[in-house]
Amino acid sequence: MERLKLVMQYFQSNSESISNGICIILALVSVKLYTSFDFNCPCLPQYNKLYSLGVMIVPPIILFFLGVLVNRHAGVMMDEWMRPIGNRSKNPAVVKYLFSSMIQRAMLAPMVWILVTLLDGKIFICAFSVSVNPVLFSGLPNNTGLDVIKIMAKVPCKEDTIFNNSSFRKAVSRYIRCYSQAVGWSILLFLIVLGALGRLIKPCFDNHATSLQTRYWSNYLDVEQKLFDETCVLHARDFARKCVVQFFEDMREDTVLSLPHPLFITNSRMEWEDEEEERLHGVSKQEQVDQLLNKWYYSKPELDVTRIAHRPRMCVTWKNRDGKTLYSDV
């Protein structure tokens, strides 16, 4: 339990690790999907290749789209790309960086699917059993009325009794599986070499300083969007609470006027009310909220927080009637 919590905390520490975590989960889902999928070769000459290549290609496309869908950076990138300039200039390098990192992460699960199918070999056997030359192997059954193509097409299906437990079927399957695994390992080797080369050679071409900047600002955009959503949520909560209390109090003013004796009405504010007023940041009308949200999209603020960071702080000094200082912030 503790380990799981630690792992989750590590992954949630910044937005890049969250994306990496989701990427890995999707790769595991892809493996699980392959093992639970019941591969069912039709064993007919016209349909074998179509079915096998379909199973090898369509699920990776689905996994790719899923990878893009669950990646937060896709939304951030689209926002940054499509927004009007407003007070903040646009940085195309950030958009390019977000795009490339999103594509790289989305490609992991499809590659895992393709590699797993190649290393397992069932799909290759189904697709290419018709193309194997049966002369290479002994034991081809020739007492059935079928031609060679149809017999070879039935090789992937274990239940078919025309082979009669002969070793012909097993030999052909082994042969094709060997090819399939060779292709799989070569692709894996190629990808790893490509990744290693890319890592080693990139510093020669890229300016490290600009890449540090790009990474910082892309992380910043992600965090900013998350914080904006959180602030909106908190603001909505306080707005709702005040609206409800105000509604009750409005009803009160109507009823108070109709009573024979005036009520003793306190108007003292509780501490939590002050805190809530602060959280509203002065935005307390529907039109103000609409204007705020509109401006957030059409004219994002500049990246300059000097005004609020160096706001003068109020210092309080409490003195009692005799002039003795009870408490002071100074």
Added chain:
Amino acid sequence: MDKFRMMFQFLQSNQESFMNGICGIMALASAQMYSAFEFSCPCMPEYNYTYGIGLLIIPSIWFFLLGFVLNNNVSVLAEEWKRPTGKRIKDPTILRYMFCSITQRSLIAPAVWVSVTLMDGKSFLCAFSINLDIDKFGNYSLMMGMSEMEKMKLLARIPCKDLFEHHEIRVAASRYIKCISQACGWMFLLMMTFAAFLIRAIRPCFTQAAFLKTKYWSHYIDIERKMFDETCKEHAKSFAKVCIHQYFENISGEMRSFHHNRSSMDDTDKEEEDKRSDEEKLLGIRAQEDMNKVLWNWHTCKPALALRKDKMDGATNGFVKGHTPVVEKREWAVYYSKV
């Protein structure tokens, strides 16, 4: 147990993740229900198609409706749709947004059912075994000399293992139909994922500013409803407390005021604070008719979305003439400074 508690806490942290959790649970339930369900094809020409296709479609409709039932936002949407305008105008884009998000979440469990059914292949085999051309699978002599009706009856028995004697033909035919069914399943998944991708990835190109607005206000409506329920509960509690206090005071009126003057300041101070905070929590609503009016107006005449800043004491309490509050405040200040 600890794991479940952590998961529940994480899911309940906000409304969206809670709804996503319910979505995920329903998807798993749909997959589990399929594996637990015992599929039994009737193997008769008149009923095969109905059974096969019915099993594909009716549970998906059922899961879709169940998604609507389990979603809290449905009642919020209905309320917002049907309320009278009152002081707050209605925004149709918010209703559309809420309806779209509810529908999207409810579509996940039916999609899982349909894909699992198609990948398994049994329902297609049951529905389409009659339409097979059995000559493709070899053994041409099987259907010589049979009438149309007998041919159909024979083909209809293919899905049932114990009713069809020719093992190889049955295996070959079921493999063929299962392959078609799986192809349909993958195409279906591809279409759904592509549609979701288009909606999520392309939408920001068009209506991002309006989208921020509708997202905020639909979340606001949900939260406001919760806040109103909470305020009503707190009010009811304070109402009950004050009501009971007053009842006891009415019964033992003289004795209470006599004791009140003689007891020390420390004891009654806390009680007075409690009584005062309860009185304040009442927000001025102290009678049944007033509370009924509050609850009635909340639906028929919702307040405008515009908060006032707090007014000064004198303005609201004009007719009280300000004596009692001023005296109260002074005493409060004097007492405080003695500490």
